[in-house]
Structure formats: structure tokens, C-alpha cells
Amino acid sequence: MKPATATINGNALRHNLQLIKSLAPNSKVCAVVKANAYGQGIPNVVRHLSDLVDAFGVARMKEALQIQESGYAGKILLLEGFFDQEELRKTLSRRFDTVIHCLEQLEMLELVAREWQTEQEKSFWKRKTKIYFPITVWLKIDTGMHRLGVHPEQVAEIYSRLTACPLVENVVFVSHFSRADELDCGYTEKQIVLFEATTAPYSAPKSIAASSGILYWQQAHYDWVRPGIIMHGISPHSEPITSLGFQPVMTLSSSLIAVRDHQAGEPVGYGAGWISPKATKIGVVAIGYGDGYPRNAPEGTPVLVNGRKVPIVGRVSMDMMTVDLGIDSQDKVGDEVILWGEELLIEDVARAIGVINYELVTKLTPRVLIEYRDA
Ligand SMILES: *Cc1c(COP(=O)(O)O)cnc(C)c1O
16 A cells, blocks of 8 residues: 655656757757756656756755766756855866856855966966866846846846856856746736847847746747746646646555544544534545645545545645545545546646645655656
8 A cells, every 4th residue: 555655757757848849949958857856856857857958957056966966967057056155166066057146156256266276376287176167157137037136237247257257168148037927917028128138249048938938938938948847747827738738747646544434513633624514434545744735725625536536624634634535435445545646637736725836746745755657
């Protein structure tokens, strides 16, 4: 009997990546695998995709190291850049690509470059103490998200400082949409115009599109696209994307560990929050908020038992949840329960709970087993 398990369909993952490439045929792909590859497990996602992508993007140094140590020798981009000098030194010695989004990062890079040059001059006749590689810097421009990025007016100065820095091999211009899933709000067009105007004087490559940008803003695919959630067949907003040809990659499942007769008028679970209006059978499923399933999932949130949608009743607890199987249920202890997957789309579960799809997958905890199948 399986406890909470995320089954990852490697073929669906590759299919989605191919679909992304056909949607953005002239762009390189930086596959974003932050947050443990959206809960799907970094090493295996990297293994399944490494021959299809041009780079992997991550949010933390730890994730970059994990990818490199898994044997991948290609490009790895730190989407928020290095956080301190120690991380910068790792970036240089491991030859990661890095975003630079603020002057503090630029100054740190210039400082380390000066030290490195001095050291090289002093020790050119002996063995070099530090091996640093010139790297690709992705200069992040704030075009309207107003979270990270330098102001468009700062770009000329920063660009010339970057090209003058001996530790910088190439520059890529990067920005991020804040409302790319709102097709008629007019904001994305403004970001595109500003991004193009700011980068027009330079020949450096450009990147702005994440999942929604790839799906809806063809004119902004540029040299690099940065897909995250759609690689997993999950929508960047609330409407499923299976109609666009994407296939759900993850099935989150567990098992019934008890099937209990339940009398009308009896409550179930902590706080006795739900009281059954009639006699029924209650199924106890071995998954809870300790596995990352949201505790605030309201009564009625669907799960799938033997192909049939049944509602969660009572509070989700740490290791278990309870579902109303109905009086005529034939379901048995050991039967599989699907929390989301191909037959119960994560978009529908997220909507019922009132969270976004991204939250559901990234909150899964290490207790959830991750299994891969290639069929
Ligand atoms: C997370 C992230 C992405 C991927 O976003 P999705 O919406 O999952 O495609 C792309 N670029 C940056 C900078 C990110 O932080």
C-alpha cells in the first residue's frame, strides 16, 4: 500500500518541453527548475530534460550545485544572482551564469575582479591560486514588475561597466512580466515596448517570457524563453492548458488506510467541523498537511477514489484526511486515492482550495515519495 507518492511521467515532461520548443521555435530554452523543480525532484527532471534544453534556471545556489553535482555539465543560470561574496566566488569557479539585478551585485563583481587581477599579476609565474571563469551575466531590467531589476536609465552605465569587467564574458538582457496572464490589461505591451527601447542600442540577446509569455506573447519570445510551470503540464493561471496539448506530468496519490461506517449526526476529525447529515462510509486517506496538502482545503474539495470524485470532509490533519465515500461505496482499504493528476486536474483542486497551482506543487514536503515512470 502506497503512502503519499508523486508519480512523475517522464514522457509527458519531454512532450511538454517539445511543445514549448514548437511554440517558441527561434528561442533557446532556459528550463526553470527552482523549488525542487516545482516539487518534481531536481535530479530526475534534469536527467529527463538535459538533452532538450539550453540551460537550467534556479533561484538558489544550492539548487545550482545540486544540478551540477548530478552530472549536468551545461549552462546553469542563477535567476536572482549571487546573494553574497561567497556565492559569487562559487559562481565564478563553477562557471554559472548569473543575473545581476542591482548595483550592489555589480560592485561585488567588480571588487572580486580587481582582486583576481591583482592576484594573477602577482602570481603569474607560479600556479594560480584561484581558478575563475569569465561568465555570462544576465542584466535584469525592471520594465514594470518593480520587484527586481535596474532602472532602464541605469542600463547604459551598467552595461559598459559589465563589458569592461574581465570576469564578464557575455551579457544577456532579461526582464520579467507581471501580468502576462491578463491578456487585455495593456500592461504587458507597455513592458515589451520599454524592454525593446531600453535594449535597442545593443546587440546582446534578450529574454522576458516565462510560461505565460510563452503561451500568449509570441512577439516577446526573443532569444531565450524561461518556462517553469508549463513544463509540468500545469497552467500558469487558473484555466487548464491540456486543451493546448500539454500533458499533466505529476500524479499525486495515496491510499485508503481505513474505510469506516459512519452514523448520521456524527462528526469527523479535529474540531468536529463537519457532521454527516446521513449514514455513510468515511475513507481515511494517508496524506495530510505534513505531506504538503493544504490544511485549509475546504469541505467538498474533490479527490479521486476508483475513478470517482468524492469530497473531503472534516479537517485535513497532518498525516491523514477523511473523505465521504457514500453509503454504497465498495472501496476497500488499500485502494488508490488520487489527489491530482491526469483525471483530476490540479487546476480544479487549486480552485476548490483557493490557492494557485504553483503553491500546490511547491509545498509538497520531502516526506512525499517521488517515483518516475517513462510510459
Ligand atoms: C520562476 C521564474 C520563471 C518561470 O516561471 P513560470 O511562470 O513557472 O514559467 C521564469 N523566470 C524567472 C525569473 C522566474 O523567477
